[in-house]
Every structure is written in C-alpha cells, then in structure tokens.
Amino acid sequence: MASNASTAAPETMQWDSRARRMVMLWIPLCCFLLILLFPFYWMTVTAFKPDAELYDFGTHNPFWITSPTLQHIRKLLFETSYPQWLWTTMGVAVGATCLSLFASTLAAYAIQRLRFRGSQYVGLAIYLAYLVPPSILFIPLATMVVQLGLFDSPMALILVYPTFLVPFCTWLLIGYFKSIPYELEECALIDGATRLQILRRITLPLAVPGLISAGIFSFTLSWNEFIYALAFIQSSENKTVPVAILTELVTGDVYQWGALMAGSLLGSLPVAIFYSFFVDYYVSSLTGAVKE
Amino acid sequence: MSVTTAPELHWSKTRREPGWLTKFFDNKAVLVVACLLPAFGLLGVFLTYPLGLGIYMAFTDTTIGRSGVWVGLENFEYLFTDPIFWNAVFFSVFYTGIATIGKFGLGLWLALLLNQHMPFKSLIRAIILLPWIVPTVLSAIAFWWIYDPQFSIISYVFVDVLGWRETNINFLGSEWPARFSLIVANVWRGIPFVAISLLAGLQTISPSLYEAALLDGATAWQRFRFITFPMLLPILAIVMTFSIIFTFTDFQLVYAITRGGPVNSTHLLATLAFQRGIPGGQLGEGAAIAVSMIPFLVFATLFSYFALARRKWQQGEGND
Numbered sequence: 062m063a064s065n066a067s068t069a070a071p072e073t074m075q076w077d078s079r080a081r082r083m084v085m086l087w088i089p090l091c092c093f094l095l096i097l098l099f100p101f102y103w104m105t106v107t108a109f110k111p112d113a114e115l116y117d118f119g120t121h122n123p124f125w126i127t128s129p130t131l132q133h134i135r136k137l138l139f140e141t142s143y144p145q146w147l148w149t150t151m152g153v154a155v156g157a158t159c160l161s162l163f164a165s166t167l168a169a170y171a172i173q174r175l176r177f178r179g180s181q182y183v184g185l186a187i188y189l190a191y192l193v194p195p196s197i198l199f200i201p202l203a204t205m206v207v208q209l210g211l212f213d214s215p216m217a218l219i220l221v222y223p224t225f226l227v228p229f230c231t232w233l234l235i236g237y238f239k240s241i242p243y244e245l246e247e248c249a250l251i252d253g254a255t256r257l258q259i260l261r262r263i264t265l266p267l268a269v270p271g272l273i274s275a276g277i278f279s280f281t282l283s284w285n286e287f288i289y290a291l292a293f294i295q296s297s298e299n300k301t302v303p304v305a306i307l308t309e310l311v312t313g314d315v316y317q318w319g320a321l322m323a324g325s326l327l328g329s330l331p332v333a334i335f336y337s338f339f340v341d342y343y344v345s346s347l348t349g350a351v352k353e
Numbered sequence: 354m355s356v357t358t359a360p361e362l363h364w365s366k367t368r369r370e371p372g373w374l375t376k377f378f379d380n381k382a383v384l385v386v387a388c389l390l391p392a393f394g395l396l397g398v399f400l401t402y403p404l405g406l407g408i409y410m411a412f413t414d415t416t417i418g419r420s421g422v423w424v425g426l427e428n429f430e431y432l433f434t435d436p437i438f439w440n441a442v443f444f445s446v447f448y449t450g451i452a453t454i455g456k457f458g459l460g461l462w463l464a465l466l467l468n469q470h471m472p473f474k475s476l477i478r479a480i481i482l483l484p485w486i487v488p489t490v491l492s493a494i495a496f497w498w499i500y501d502p503q504f505s506i507i508s509y510v511f512v513d514v515l516g517w518r519e520t521n522i523n524f525l526g527s528e529w530p531a532r533f534s535l536i537v538a539n540v541w542r543g544i545p546f547v548a549i550s551l552l553a554g555l556q557t558i559s560p561s562l563y564e565a566a567l568l569d570g571a572t573a574w575q576r577f578r579f580i581t582f583p584m585l586l587p588i589l590a591i592v593m594t595f596s597i598i599f600t601f602t603d604f605q606l607v608y609a610i611t612r613g614g615p616v617n618s619t620h621l622l623a624t625l626a627f628q629r630g631i632p633g634g635q636l637g638e639g640a641a642i643a644v645s646m647i648p649f650l651v652f653a654t655l656f657s658y659f660a661l662a663r664r665k666w667q668q669g670e671g672n673d
Contacts, residue, residue: 090466093459094477097484097545100495103506107498118509164391171388175381183389190396192594192654193404194602196623197647200630200640201406202399204415224400227392255379285488287605288623292631303490307609318498325491336486340479344549 101329107322108133115319133319134327141309142298143324150284150301151331153215157222158279162272165227169234170260174246184235191228198224199292206293213295221293222283229282230275237271238264274342281332302328408647410640417634428641438642441620445649448536448621449601455540456596457589460547465581467548468555478549485545493609496538500524500610528618531611535619539606547592554588555581594657598650622646 106123107115111130114121121127137143171177172184202221203212211217241264249259265272290301297309306324310317336343378384411428415421432438467478484492499506501524508521524534558581566576604623607613613620613628620628622642630639 086466086469086471089462090471090477093463093466093544094480097481097541100492100499100541101483101487103499104495116504118504118513123504123506123509160395164395167388168392171385175385175388177381177385187392187396190400192598192650193400194598194646194650196602196604196626197407197643198400198403200626200636200643201403201410203631204410204636205399205403205406220395221399223395227395231392255375256381256384257375257378281486285490287488287490287608288627291608292627303488303605306494307490318501318504321494322498325494328491329487332486332488333483336482337479340482341475344475344478344482 104322104326104329107318108326110319112319133317133323136317137320137323137327141320143302143305143327145298146300146302146305147327147331149215149299150303150328153218153222153290153301154280154283156215156219157226157283158276160219161223161226161230161279162276164223165230165234165275166265166268166272168227169231169238170264172231173235173238174243174264175256184231187228187231191225191232193224195225195286195288199288202289203292212293213299215294215299217293218283218286218290218301221289222286225286226279226282230279233275233278234268234271237268241267270342273339274345277335277339277343280335284332407640408644410637411644412641413637415636415640417636421637424637428638429645432638432641432645437617437620438625440617441622441625441642442645444532444619445601445621445646447532448539448603449597449653452536452539452543452600453593453597455536456543456547456600457593459540460544461551463544463548464551464555465577467552478552482545482549484542489542489605490609492542493538493606496534496541497525497610500534502526525611525615527615531615531619535607535610538610539600539603542606543596543600547596550588550592551585554585558584590657594654597653597657601649601653602646 106126109129109131110126111128111132114127168187172180172187206212206217206221209217211220245263245267246259249263250256254262285303286301287303290304291308294300294304297305300309302324306321306328310321310324378387410421412423412425413421414424414427463481467474467481471477498504502521505521505524507524508518511518512521523530525531562580562584563576566580571579601621602623603621604627607619607621607624608627611619613624617625622645626639626642628639629635629642633639
C-alpha cells in the first residue's frame with residue numbers, strides 16, 4: 062500500500078504541472094474548438110468573398126478575404142424570396158412553439174402535480190412518443206395532410222411539429238415542476254385556491270425558467286426541422302429556410318456557393334442569436350433533462 | 354392605519370362562492386382529462402394514427418393520388434430482391450455504427466476535457482454547442498462546399514499547403530469516400546450534444562470518490578475505468594439510445610450532401626423511403642422502407658436499455 066501511495070502523490074503533482082496541462086487539456090481542446098467552428102468560419106468567409114476570389118485559390122489565400130463584398134447577401138435578399146422564407150419559418154416556429162408549450166405545460170402539470178393513478182405510465186407513453194422519428198412518419202403524414210386539405214400550407218407544419226416538440230417539452234417541464242416545492246401548492250390549497258388558480262398564480266410563475274428553456278428548444282427544433290417541410294410544402298413562397306436554400310438556391314450544375322453560404326449564414330443567425338441570449342437556460346435544461 | 358385595516362376588512366368578507374365552471378374544473382378527474390387532452394390529442398392524431406397508417410400503407414400499393422389496395426407482403430418481397438434496398442440497410446447500419454463510435458469516443462474525450470477547471474468555461478461550453486444549434490441542413494451545405502471536388506479547402510491544404518498529395522481529393526465522387534465524408538459530417542454535428550450531456554453526468558459524480566481512489570493509489574486510468582465510466586453508464590445509455598435512433602433515421606445530412614449518390618451508394622433507409630415515396634410517388638413502397646426501420650429501432654432501444662441502463666436499477670434509482 063505504501064508504494065502505491067507514493068506513486069499516486071507525484072502523479073497528482075505532475076497533473077498540475079503546466080506543461081502536462083498544456084498537452085492534456087489545451088491542445089486537444091483547441092483542436093476540438095477549431096474543428097467544431099471551422100465550418101462556420103468557412104461559411105462566413107465564403108459568404109463575403111467576391112466570386113473572383115472564391116474560385117481562385119492560386120492568387121488569393123482562401124482562408125482570408127482580400128476584398129469583402131456584400132454582393133451575395135444583396136442577391137439573396139433582393140433577387141430571391143429569402144425574406145419571405147424567413148418570415149414563413151419564423152411564423153411556423155413561433156406557432157408550433159406556442160401550441161406545444163400550451164399542450165406540454167398542461168400535460169406536465171397533470172402528470173407531475175395532479176398525481177392520478179397511472180400518471181407514471183402516461184409519462185412513459187409521452188417519453189416513448191419522442192422515440193418515434195419523423196423519418197417513419199412523414200409518408201403517412203403526407204397523405205393525411207393532403208386529405209385534410211393542408212398540403213402546401215404552413216398550417217400543416219404548425220400542427221405537425223408538436224409531434225416531436227410536445228414529448229420533449231413535457232419531459233423537460235416534468236423535471237422542472239419536480240423542482241418546485243409541493244408545499245407551496247398545499248398551502249394554496251388550504252387557503253382555498255382552486256387547482257387552476259394554483260397553476261396560474263403559483264406553479265406557472267415559478268416555472269418561468271423552465272418554460273423559457275422549453276420555448277427555446279421548441280423554437281430551435283422547429284427552425285431546424287427539414288423532412289416534414291420538404292414533404293408537405295411545394296410552392297416557393299411557403300417554404301421554410303432550410304428547405305428553400307436546398308431546393309430553390311441549388312439550381313443547375315453550377316452552384317452559387319457565395320449565395321448558398323450567405324443563405325446558410327443568415328438562416329443560422331436567428332437561432333444562434335436566440336440561443337446566445339438564453340444559453341444558460343439552454344445548457345442547464347439540456348443537462349437537467351438528461352439527468353432526469 | 355389604513356394599511357392595517359385593509360387586510361382585516363378583507364379577512365372578514367365572506368369568500369365569493371365559485372361559479373359552476375370553476376367547481377367543474379376543480380374536480381380532479383375532469384382536470385386531469387382537460388390537461389392531458391391537448392397533448393394527447395395532438396400526439397394521437399399526428400403521431401399514433403400516422404404510425405398505424407404507415408404500417409398499414411406498407412402492405413398496400415398506394416401511390417400519389419390513388420389510395421391503394423391491400424397487397425400483403427408484396428412490397429417487402431420486392432424490396433428484399435432490390436440491391437439498392439439492401440445497400441441502404443447496410444449503409445444505415447454502417448453509418449450508425451461508425452458515427453456512434455466516433456461521436457461517443459470524441460464526445461467523451463471532450464466532456465472529460467471540459468470537466469476540468471479552466472477559465473472561460475461557460476463560454477467554451479456555449480461555443481461548443483453551436484454545431485448542434487444551427488440547422489443541420491445549413492451546416493450540411495457548408496460541408497458540401499468543404500467537400501467540393503474542385504474548390505475543397507481540405508484538398509487545398511493537402512495539395513498546396515502541405516504538398517502531401519498531387520491531386521484534389523474527390524470526396525463525394527465515389528462510393529467509400531462519400532460514405533466516410535457523410536460519417537465525418539454526422540460526427541461533427543453529434544459531438545456537442547454527447548459532450549454536453551456526458552459533462553452533465555460527470556458533474557454529478559462526487560469528488561469524494563476520486564479522493565478515496567487517490568488515497569488508495571489508483572492511477573488515472575483506473576479512476577476512469579472504475580469510477581467515471583460506471584457512474585456515467587446510466588446517462589450514457591440514455592444519450593446513446595437517442596443518438597442511435599436519430600442517426601439511424603437520419604435524413605437531412607445525406608439528403609443535403611449527396612442525395613443518396615453516387616449511384617445510390619449513400620442512401621440511408623430514410624432517404625430511400627423519401628425518394629421512392631414522395632418524388633417517386635410510390636407511397637406504399639416508401640412506407641414499407643420506412644416501416645422496415647422499426648425492427649432496428651426497437652432492437653437498438655432495447656439493447657441500450659437493457660445492456661447499459663441496468664446499472665441504474667442496481668443503484669436503486671430505478672423509480673423515476
């Protein structure tokens with residue numbers, strides 16, 4: 062035992078030494094950051110490069126822009142219906158988020174707080190619903206959407222997105238409601254509040270951080286959704302940004318890389334900005350949801 | 354004075370009798386049903402019903418504009434003789450397997466790095482999640498550009514900067530390079546989620562365990578093998594289930610970068626189902642391809658649940 066202890070002590074000393082820390086921590090971490098961020102850098106650089114630089118690596122260093130231009134962004138905003146696509150996506154994302162927040166708050170409250178018999182199984186059923194991927198559902202859903210007369214309408218997306226948003230938000234909110242002391246509600250019950258009053262006056266105000274993170278998740282997930290939007294929307298003006306960039310901007314054999322990258326950059330910005338405001342909620346609820 | 358009398362006045366007032374609607378909603382059974390109705394309505398109509406409909410459609414010859422008739426196993430019989438289908442099955446399994454190994458290996462490494470004390474920790478954590486936040490299709494387009502046969506930045510680095518190669522790399526032009534290019538893009542997108550989730554798991558491990566191990570003379574590897582890894586297993590199981598399911602049924606990345614090409618070698622089951630079902634119009638056949646994913650998904654879920662999550666019950670935390 063003594064020899065073991067003596068080998069362990071220098072090792073911890075070594076671990077704290079600067080050189081070792083440099084090799085074990087900072088170099089790999091910087092490689093990770095470089096690789097994870099490089100596509101975004103490349104996207105940005107391409108979006109602001111004039112075509113002449115874009116297709117000539119010989120005379121221009123491709124990693125840098127010598128004469129930045131806004132031509133790709135101007136082309137995108139004024140020669141395509143990009144603003145329209147942004148609006149549609151925004152509308153769909155906000156609509157689907159509100160709908161799923163409403164449904165999942167009530168469901169999470171019922172499952173976590175009303176404590177009826179079998180509430181665990183209801184929770185499990187909602188969890189299982191999250192495991193059904195959209196790739197299996199899009200074909201039958203497409204026929205349903207046509208039968209409901211919603212084909213090519215953003216309304217179809219608002220109604221369909223909650224299928225993957227509601228399970229996720231409910232799961233997240235159940236975890237959040239769990240963290241609110243039940244005693245507060247008991248006090249209110251003794252004071253003669255009805256259950257709906259408790260939900261509105263006590264539980265919901267306390268659950269605001271949880272609601273915010275569920276809202277951000279829903280918004281980003283609906284902004285990113287692709288397969289349903291690709292299958293259900295046909296006309297150019299109703300397309301969402303991810304679908305429109307891939308189907309409207311990729312034309313012919315010569316790809317307009319500048320415009321494509323500008324479109325991807327602009328399409329990523331709203332979620333990135335939205336995310337940066339609420340990043341703490343996002344990370345904590347993501348980790349919280351996993352811990353559940 | 355008025356401040357003190359006001360509550361008293363309020364106190365002596367008899368409480369307003371609640372209306373029948375309030376009473377009705379205060380009934381617990383009514384309230385439970387009312388609260389669950391929106392969620393279950395949405396999920397029932399747009400998830401459970403289409404799931405059943407999809408399984409039914411797999412046994413019909415539905416095409417766009419014509420509701421089909423029951424044809425039994427004909428779709429599956431046809432698919433089982435179709436080399437493109439088998440190729441898609443192979444690539445889906447291969448893609449999921451390699452990408453999962455890559456994501457979890459690198460993600461665990463990144464999580465272990467992030468678990469150490471360092472300046473700007475929360476900023477680094479926020480930046481790392483970016484690939485996961487940004488719409489997959491849009492980052493896939495960036496990868497498509499990075500993999501361009503003529504103007505690929507990776508080719509530029511290898512050919513012009515390092516001088517290791519003579520010719521540009523043809524990433525997406527032939528079978529295997531295209532497959533691996535897609536896997537790399539998928540791993541790139543998957544690392545942040547795995548890393549942040551596992552980091553959450555790492556932070557729940559009590560430092561006293563490591564202190565005890567250090568006193569007992571455990572090496573760094575032993576500490577990882579006998580403390581970190583077992584304590585991380587429950588979260589690893591959950592994250593891996595999700596990762597496997599969503600990698601296996603991935604659609605966006607492949608559709609954006611290769612659309613199944615070159616010569617159908619990179620079709621996943623989801624992209625093949627889409628190609629046959631929506632542009633091809635063979636809804637029945639597309640549904641059959643989609644339905645054939647279900648056994649794999651059930652298997653993957655059960656595997657990760659029973660193989661990995663059992664640890665959780667052993668620790669006596671199974672009832673949440």
